[in-house]
Amino acid sequence: MSILYELKNIEHYYDGKKVLNIENLILHKNQIIGFFGPNGSGKSTLFSLLSFICKPTKGEILFDDSNKIDSEIKKSIVILPQNPYLLKRSVFENIAYGLKIRDENENLKEKVDEALALVGLDSDFSKRKWSQLSGGEAQRVALAARLILRPKVLILDEPTAGVDTNSAQLIKEAILLAKQKYNTTIFISSHDYNWLNHISDKKIALFQGNLVENGNINLLFSPWIKDELGYLVKVFIDGQRLIIPNSQSKKRDSVIMINSNDIKVCKENCNEIKSENTLLGVITSIHQDDKEDNLQLDFSIAGVNFNTLVTKEEMQKEMLFPGDKININIDLSKICWI
Numbered sequence: 001m002s003i004l005y006e007l008k009n010i011e012h013y014y015d016g017k018k019v020l021n022i023e024n025l026i027l028h029k030n031q032i033i034g035f036f037g038p039n040g041s042g043k044s045t046l047f048s049l050l051s052f053i054c055k056p057t058k059g060e061i062l063f064d065d066s067n068k069i070d071s072e073i074k075k076s077i078v079i080l081p082q083n084p085y086l087l088k089r090s091v092f093e094n095i096a097y098g099l100k101i102r103d104e105n106e107n108l109k110e111k112v113d114e115a116l117a118l119v120g121l122d123s124d125f126s127k128r129k130w131s132q133l134s135g136g137e138a139q140r141v142a143l144a145a146r147l148i149l150r151p152k153v154l155i156l157d158e159p160t161a162g163v164d165t166n167s168a169q170l171i172k173e174a175i176l177l178a179k180q181k182y183n184t185t186i187f188i189s190s191h192d193y194n195w196l197n198h199i200s201d202k203k204i205a206l207f208q209g210n211l212v213e214n215g216n217i218n219l220l221f222s223p224w225i226k227d228e229l230g231y232l233v234k235v236f237i238d239g240q241r242l243i244i245p246n247s248q249s250k251k252r253d254s255v256i257m258i259n260s261n262d263i264k265v266c267k268e269n270c271n272e273i274k275s276e277n278t279l280l281g282v283i284t285s286i287h288q289d290d291k292e293d294n295l296q297l298d299f300s301i302a303g304v305n306f307n308t309l310v311t312k313e314e315m316q317k318e319m320l321f322p323g324d325k326i327n328i329n330i331d332l333s334k335i336c337w338i
């Protein structure tokens with residue numbers, strides 16, 4: 001697999017506040033890469049850097065092994081923003097617009113028809129006015145307007161936000177076809193984890209501007225059940241239950257992020273800290289944390305893997321070893337919804 005992007009020591013600030021911090025990230029060609037993370041975790045900011053709309057405050061982005069980003073490269077990277085704007089003209093004019101401004105006026109009708117077909121719309125649709133489209137159709141027209149350019153890189157920021165299931169499915173098919181037909185490398189962000197999971201070759205999570213791999217984060221995925229009060233409950237296969245507070249309005253396909261620092265474990269004499277939400281698990285491995293003078297402790301609750309950080313003193317006091325059974329307390333007031 002060849003490398004398309006290499007990000008080195010990236011930091012990005014808005015008004016003096018750091019919103020992105022990526023030490024190293026490599027993105028390969030011809031992959032669909034799904035980015036997820038809670039609101040404000042930096043996905044859109046990262047996309048504006050990857051499309052070279054913005055320069056990072058610090059650090060370097062190599063594209064095809066070079067840091068010389070000319071207008072040809074910029075032209076080959078196309079972004080569909082969160083709320084795409086349609087021209088107040090026909091569908092045809094909207095889809096053909098990008099080619100026209102590039103002065104590529106040959107076979108416009110065939111090209112527009114092909115782009116429409118990719119997003120599951122027939123050629124008659126090109127006569128419709130922008131005002132005669134449903135939300136899902138407008139989004140697909142906006143996508144067709146990008147696909148017609150056959151970009152090398154296509155960046156889609158929340159392409160399924162607010163569209164119906166049928167449009168979400170058609171958008172997915174169009175993305176898969178673009179990868180196959182045009183060898184496009186595709187980056188997508190979405191809060192719809194299931195949808196993203198099905199389409200992505202690789203997934204990258206962001207949390208407070210950091211890549212999750214570097215951030216000691218735990219993700220807890222669906223399925224969830226709803227209890228009689230409407231709370232989401234994770235039922236582990238050994239029957240243990242974790243009830244998530246303030247979750248009545250959340251969907252059953254939600255994903256939560258738990259910072260490792262918000263998980264406390266205890267092996268013996270745990271009665272004082274035990275509560276109805278205390279779970280039982282088994283330590284699977286213990287290793288040195290990269291940055292801090294802490295140890296990372298990986299454990300499993302009925303086959304679901306988590307990690308937490310413990311200090312060396314805690315480690316010695318509790319005599320923690322792989323294979324040990326532990327009590328686990330998760331501070332559920334600090335979880336983050338994706």
Ligand SMILES: Nc1ncnc2c1ncn2[C@@H]1O[C@H](COP(=O)(O)OP(=O)(O)OP(=O)(O)O)[C@@H](O)[C@H]1O
Pocket residue numbers: 014015019037038039040041042043044045046
């Ligand atoms: N132009 C801007 N000026 C100042 N702060 C900004 C700007 N754009 C984004 N931010 C801040 O940067 C952080 C990251 O925002 P960003 O939009 O990249 O996150 P996101 O993961 O895409 O969020 P969402 O899922 O809500 O779209 C947030 O704290 C946001 O408030």
